[in-house]
Amino acid sequence: MxxxxxxxxxxxxxxxxxxxxxxxxxxxxxxxxxxxxxxxxxxxxxxxxxxxxxxxxxxxxxxxxxxxxxxxxxxxxxxxxxxxxxxxxxxxxxxxxxxxxxxxxxxxxxxxxxxxxxxxxxxxxxxxxxxxxxxxxxxxxxxxxxxxxxxxxxxxxxxxxxxxxxxxxxxxxxxxxxxxSKFEFPCILDLKMGTRQYGDDASLAKRHSHTAKAASSTTAVLGVRINGMQVYHQDSGRFMCHNKYYGRSLNYRWISQNFGEFLTRRYSSAI
Incomplete structure (x- = not known):
């Protein structure tokens, strides 16, 4: 620069x-x-x-x-x-x-x-x-x-x-x-919040698609689902990564377990 x-x-x-x-x-x-x-x-x-x-x-x-x-x-x-x-x-x-x-x-x-x-x-x-x-x-x-x-x-x-x-x-x-930027091994959790996942300007097809995704995931029940995650494990020296498809597959019990993993195993930072 x-x-x-x-x-x-x-x-x-x-x-x-x-x-x-x-x-x-x-x-x-x-x-x-x-x-x-x-x-x-x-x-x-x-x-x-x-x-x-x-x-x-x-x-x-x-x-x-x-x-x-x-x-x-x-x-x-x-x-x-x-x-x-x-x-x-x-x-x-x-x-x-x-x-x-x-x-x-x-x-x-x-x-x-x-x-x-x-x-x-x-x-x-x-x-x-x-x-x-x-x-x-x-x-x-x-x-x-x-x-x-x-x-x-x-x-x-x-x-x-x-x-x-x-x-x-x-x-x-x-x-x-x-x-x-201040962390050597950043742990990051991306959450999709709310029970409605589409905007006011979304097409009818997009509204139906997002409503179906919400109904089949923790979005409809809890108003939150995991959209992405990486957690650093000190014992293995590796980041463990989950994507949005994994987040959609979780029920309300498994999502709480993942929150626990993130909060207890994270090494440095979360956003």
Missing amino acids: AADSGGSNEPLQLEPFIHQVGGHSSMLQLDKDTICKPLIPRELNFYKSAPDSLKEFMAEFKGILEVTFSEALDGYIDLTTYLPPTYKLSPSKTARKSSFSDNEKKYKHRIKLCQSGDIEIESLTYDDVKQTFEKCNNSKSQNGTLLNPWVLRCHKEQMKKLRNSSSKILQKYIMLENRV
């Missing part, structure tokens, strides 16, 4: 956020303290109009930026943006060069398109070797990877759009405080 108070004339590289446990769209990381979510107007309005009494419980809203997805000659995906003038860098960041600068190229994670049409998210440093994730849905464990399996799923969907475009795609994101 440029060493000034805000904005940048040089393109900056973002990375995939490796601790995403839920959601439909891929989340990115601008720097250690800032993550980026695809802009949804209703969500943007919430962050802009939230009352002060709620803000201490929320991630800080930092503004909007545009990200360009394009394929480089080496097969990697470049995630580039320009900092908006309103974005102010902290003194600790303005005092040093960015780890995303063209001169240093110290990417921690990059997305690569494979010849098969699949994608990989490569770890380009040794910092994350000690972070291993296992997908454990319906008691079935898979071999450990260096990121939550849901992250790969979300970025695969994003890359389908790139393959269907001529060369690049442009998408708007909101910048939010990275609430887990």
Whole structure:
């Protein structure tokens, strides 16, 4: 990043956020303290109009930026943006060069398109070797990877759009405080709250679909269901990961057991 108070004339590289446990769209990381979510107007309005009494419980809203997805000659995906003038860098960041600068190229994670049409998210440093994730849905464990399996799923969907475009795609994101940046092994629980899961503007087909999902899960009974989860186990040194399909399969007894596992085994942080 440029060493000034805000904005940048040089393109900056973002990375995939490796601790995403839920959601439909891929989340990115601008720097250690800032993550980026695809802009949804209703969500943007919430962050802009939230009352002060709620803000201490929320991630800080930092503004909007545009990200360009394009394929480089080496097969990697470049995630580039320009900092908006309103974005102010902290003194600790303005005092040093960015780890995303063209001169240093110290990417921690990059997305690569494979010849098969699949994608990989490569770890380009040794910092994350000690972070291993296992997908454990319906008691079935898979071999450990260096990121939550849901992250790969979300970025695969994003890359389908790139393959269907001529060369690049442009998408708007909101910048939010990275609430887990201070923790080495962040435990994260994504909950879907409320007994009604569709918006006022949802189509009739979407209302029927979401109502059926609510009726067959803990949503209808408890008004809450697990939408994604990762828990760090100190004894094995691994994250255990559950996705939304696992959450839908739980009854009210099993969901309480999962809450207990999260609260008693979590090592560092929950959001």
